[in-house]
Every structure is written in C-alpha cells, then in structure tokens.
Amino acid sequence: MMMEEKLVINELELGKELANRLMSNLKHTSSVDSNRTLISEILRIYQNAIFMLRFNEDKNILKRSLEIDGKDSRNVFKKRKVSEKKTEKVKVFVATGQENGSIDDGHCWRKYGQKEIHGSKNPRAYYRCTHRFTQDCLAVKQVQKSDTDPLVYEVKYLGNHTCDNITSPKTTMTTNFSVSSFEEGNRVHVTEQSEDTKPTKSEEVMINLEDLENKKNIFRTFSFSNHEIDNGVWKSNIFSENFVEDLSPATSGSAITSEVLSAPASVENSETADSYFSSLDNIIDFGQDWLWS
DNA sequence: AGCATTTGACCATG
DNA sequence: CATGGTCAAATGCT
Numbered sequence: 316m317m318m319e320e321k322l323v324i325n326e327l328e329l330g331k332e333l334a335n336r337l338m339s340n341l342k343h344t345s346s347v348d349s350n351r352t353l354i355s356e357i358l359r360i361y362q363n364a365i366f367m368l369r370f371n372e373d374k375n376i377l378k379r380s381l382e383i384d385g386k387d388s389r390n391v392f393k394k395r396k397v398s399e400k401k402t403e404k405v406k407v408f409v410a411t412g413q414e415n416g417s418i419d420d421g422h423c424w425r426k427y428g429q430k431e432i433h434g435s436k437n438p439r440a441y442y443r444c445t446h447r448f449t450q451d452c453l454a455v456k457q458v459q460k461s462d463t464d465p466l467v468y469e470v471k472y473l474g475n476h477t478c479d480n481i482t483s484p485k486t487t488m489t490t491n492f493s494v495s496s497f498e499e500g501n502r503v504h505v506t507e508q509s510e511d512t513k514p515t516k517s518e519e520v521m522i523n524l525e526d527l528e529n530k531k532n533i534f535r536t537f538s539f540s541n542h543e544i545d546n547g548v549w550k551s552n553i554f555s556e557n558f559v560e561d562l563s564p565a566t567s568g569s570a571i572t573s574e575v576l577s578a579p580a581s582v583e584n585s586e587t588a589d590s591y592f593s594s595l596d597n598i599i600d601f602g603q604d605w606l607w608s
Numbered sequence: 609a610g611c612a613t614t615t616g617a618c619c620a621t622g
Numbered sequence: 623c624a625t626g627g628t629c630a631a632a633t634g635c636t
Binding site: 428 | 615
Binding site for chain 1: 624630
C-alpha cells in the first residue's frame with residue numbers, strides 16, 4: 316500500500332475515534348470547549364484526508380501526462396486544442412456575496428459558454444480573458460454556483476494571464492480560499508493562497524496539521540479566512556505564508572516532488588461561539604466539493 | 609456599429 | 623455513449 320494511502324487511513328481512523336469521543340461527551344456532561352476542540356479536530360482530520368486523496372489524484376494525473384509526453388506523439392491523435400493547453404495552473408476560489416458570480420479579480424473576462432453539469436443543480440459558466448486574441452492571453456476561468464449554498468460561487472482558474480490589463484479588484488468577498496497547483500519542470504507545486512493584497516484585520520480560522528510532522532510532513536496547514544471590503548477599505552485579514560516543504564522523495568520513489576504551503580494553527584477573534592461556528596461552517600462547505608475534478 | 613452574452617452544436621475524452 | 627469544454631451564429635445591450 317502506498318505511504319499516502321496509509322496516512323489517509325490513519326487520519327480517518329483517528330477521526331472516527333474522535334467522533335466516538337464526541338458522542339460520548341454529548342451523552343454525558345462535558346465542557347463546551349472540549350466539544351469544540353473535538354469538532355475542530357474531526358473537521359481538520361477529514362479535510363486532511365480529502366486533501367491527501369486529491370493531491371495523490373492530481374499527482375497521478377500529472378505523472379500520466381508526463382508519460383504520454385515522453386512517448387512517440389505520432390501515435391497520439393490530439394485534434395483538440397485543449398490537450399495542448401494542459402492545466403498549468405489551477406486556482407479554486409469559493410466566494411460569497413456575489414450577485415452573479417462575476418467576481419472582479421482585476422482581469423477582464425468574456426463569457427464563451429455555459430453548461431449544465433451532471434449531478435449539479437447549477438450550470439457552469441466558462442470565461443476567457445478578453446485579451447485572448449489581442450494579447451494572446453490564454454487565461455480561462457469557470458464559475459459555478461454552489462449547490463449547497465446559493466450565495467457561494469466556486470471559481471476555477473486555468474492558465475496564467477499573459478496580458479497586462481489589470482485593474483484593481485472591487486470585489487466584496489466574505490469568504491475566500493484558493494488552491495493552486497502548477498507544474499514547473501519536474502516539480503509539482505500545490506499552494507494555497509489569497510489573491511487579495513491589502514488585508515488589515517482578521518476573523519479567520521487556521522487549521523494546523525502539525526501532528527503530521529511525525530508523518531513526514533507531507534501535508535501542511537489549510538487556512539480559511541473571512542474578509543470583506545467596506546467602502547473600498549479592507550476590513551479583514553488573510554492567512555500568512557509560512558514555509559514550504561518537500562514531499563519526501565525517499566518514500567515516494569517518484570521524480571515528482573511536491574510543495575504545500577503552510578500556516579500556523581490559530582483561532583483568532585473567536586470570543587463568541589457564533590463567530591467560531593460560522594467559521595466552522597465555512598470549513599464544512601469547503602470540505603464537500605471545493606475542488607472540482 | 610461594436611462588443612458581450614446566450615445557446616445549441618460540435619468534438620475530445622474516458 | 624455520457625459528459626464536459628469550446629465554437630460560433632444569433633441575439634442583446636450600450
């Protein structure tokens with residue numbers, strides 16, 4: 316069994332144990348703090364497990380892609396332009412507070428298609444950079460309204476902007492989380508980041524993966540933040556970037572290495588249970604289908 | 609008029 | 623064959 320799979324199983328077993336402990340706590344008397352801690356731990360564990368599985372899947376896709384590239388391309392009939400595009404960079408945003416999902420991210424987009432997606436209640440809209448033909452900018456994004464929360468739009472970015480027409484974002488976001496992965500030579504980078512640049516204050520939840528330290532530090536910290544703009548001024552903060560660490564090549568045996576950005580564990584501004592649990596709600600939302608396949 | 613959006617058709621992929 | 627991504631003609635908007 317692959318090392319990563321063992322880690323996922325370990326995580327899930329730990330989650331089960333903690334859930335049992337929580338159930339026991341709820342049956343008997345227990346402190347609210349203790350329950351909160353358990354819930355937070357369980358959510359973190361499942362988020363880790365999902366991320367590990369996702370990451371492994373992405374790694375395999377890339378490996379297959381590299382193998383195909385290495386073969387004699389004459390035997391591979393690729394008529395579609397898409398295949399040469401290859402997903403060099405993928406960012407997934409989950410944003411709320413948008414009227415129609417047209418998040419102003421500083422770039423000009425032109426809608427070129429919309430599709431009903433099997434298993435989803437809401438259609439997915441396809442946008443390309445307005446300067447695609449004038450500046451040969453191949454950036455593309457997909458926007459889909461969340462099935463679970465009508466206020467949430469999931470935005471997936473594909474490709475980098477090569478155009479230089481960037482305006483300042485005016486978007487009001489109450490929640491923003493992004494994940495990006497891109498390829499650079501033989502290395503695969505998986506990072507999480509915020510696109511926003513002027514945060515000042517935070518109401519954020521950061522989930523620590525430090526107990527994975529003894530599991531070869533494969534996966535690092537997730538963080539989520541709530542922030543919004545009030546009269547053009549940022550009211551909240553985002554997570555900080557920490558260090559980057561390689562997936563242990565000794566255990567993977569693959570030429571592909573990975574890097575995952577991390578952030579420290581903390582729960583800030585959680586003086587009220589409401590704010591704490593509303594933050595937890597965000598985590599639950601992300602945990603379901605935050606990354607499209 | 610010029611540009612953006614809509615929407616059905618087309619095509620690649622699994 | 624089902625599904626998702628893209629194309630392009632028709633239509634809408636300014």
